[in-house]
Amino acid sequence: MTVQDIRSFNRFYTNVIGALDYSRPLYAPYTLTEARVLYELVHSPRTDAADLRAELSLDAGYLSRILAKFEQDGLIERTPSAKDSRRRRITLTARGRETADLLDERSGQAVGSLLATVPAAERPRLSEAMGTIQEVLSTGRPPRREDVVLREPGPGDLGWIVQRNAALYTADYGFNLDYEGLVARIVADYAEDHDPHLERVWIAELHGRAVGCIMCVRDEAPGAARLRLLLVEPDARGLGIGDRLVRACVDFARDVGYREMVLWTNDILSSARRIYQHHGFVLVTEKPHRSFGVDLVGQDWRLDLQGTQD
Structure with a gap:
């Protein structure tokens, strides 16, 4: 060439x-x-x-x-x-x-x-060629923060969220299939019935590959949004992707008028908890439980969206 x-x-x-x-x-x-x-x-x-x-x-x-x-x-x-x-x-x-x-x-x-x-039979070849261009031109240099794009989910992305959550949490923490079932229900509920004005999913993309995700959905409590399913691929960590995803989620919730944002996590997820604290979330309660085949300490966190903004 x-x-x-x-x-x-x-x-x-x-x-x-x-x-x-x-x-x-x-x-x-x-x-x-x-x-x-x-x-x-x-x-x-x-x-x-x-x-x-x-x-x-x-x-x-x-x-x-x-x-x-x-x-x-x-x-x-x-x-x-x-x-x-x-x-x-x-x-x-x-x-x-x-x-x-x-x-x-x-x-x-x-x-x-x-x-x-483009004939339907040729579209996979076109997509593969575009991915090859991105991959080849990115080879030899480390990824940069500006290479990461946050976008809305496309076809197959919701399934990717389920698959990667299940695979990573099994590999890192020994979760069983119960966790995959939970994620699948969360994603299915969003796909089947969500308000696009009040709920949103973000996919973090690096060189044409999905490397992270987060969801903002309505909580049962009036005026509250719930942050769910924050995930960043191991080989994409260190680029500030988790921070950007949480910031996008919080800003969206504040902009559309939610009064507060809540989330549930477990104390073993130390990196995620540091991101939540950085954005002003406060630990409300924590309680030991056994779920997904392991002993955990569940935590509820809350962020006042009507307080001081950066």
């Missing part, structure tokens, strides 16, 4: 997806870069310019102009950070979310139209 081969493919692909065709209203009235910034804000609702700059490798002045445009259009609000006065938190407004949803819908329709031209 030569440099010209890669450049030729890039020209072909940008033409196929219409990235340079400004006559198409795919992201109008925004550019591709502006649409990407909006995408990042949707998946990290409370962030700041420094985080966005590192995540997208954008010039500081260019990003500042984009954010000024968003603020003028009523898509974002900028407020001082409670932890660092030198930073300003960027938060999507309701109009910003609507705009991001519209752009995402257009993008999905465009890709769907493109896939419709």
Whole structure:
């Protein structure tokens, strides 16, 4: 393969997806870069310019102009950070979310139209080829935090959540099939009946591979959200994925109006508990129990979503 081969493919692909065709209203009235910034804000609702700059490798002045445009259009609000006065938190407004949803819908329709031209029998080969490109170009360098993308689940992802929870908890803690049954019921309940405005699942993806997940669902207590099934693959730990997943879950719950967030875990999950504490969760109760074939100490944690925000 030569440099010209890669450049030729890039020209072909940008033409196929219409990235340079400004006559198409795919992201109008925004550019591709502006649409990407909006995408990042949707998946990290409370962030700041420094985080966005590192995540997208954008010039500081260019990003500042984009954010000024968003603020003028009523898509974002900028407020001082409670932890660092030198930073300003960027938060999507309701109009910003609507705009991001519209752009995402257009993008999905465009890709769907493109896939419709590909015979069904050829789609697995296309998907495998795309995965190969990502894998090969990522070989030889360690993964970076900015390589991780948080996204909504696609086909097969909910099944992946069940499978990986069962496999990892069996390998790490000796859980039996009862735990897989519990996770399967949680996921099935979400798949069959969930309110997309109040409940959500996030998948953490690294180089085209799912490496983490988390769920936000309604709790039985009025005004409470429940955090469930936080998981990060062992080979992807150390990239801050667990922290990003919990932050996304908490920010979503706060933004849609929940008063508090609760979760149940076990004391053996020390890394997860440190993340919960970092985000302000407080241990409420703990009680020994025997579940999943092992002796455990269950813990209930709570976070006041109406308190001080970062």
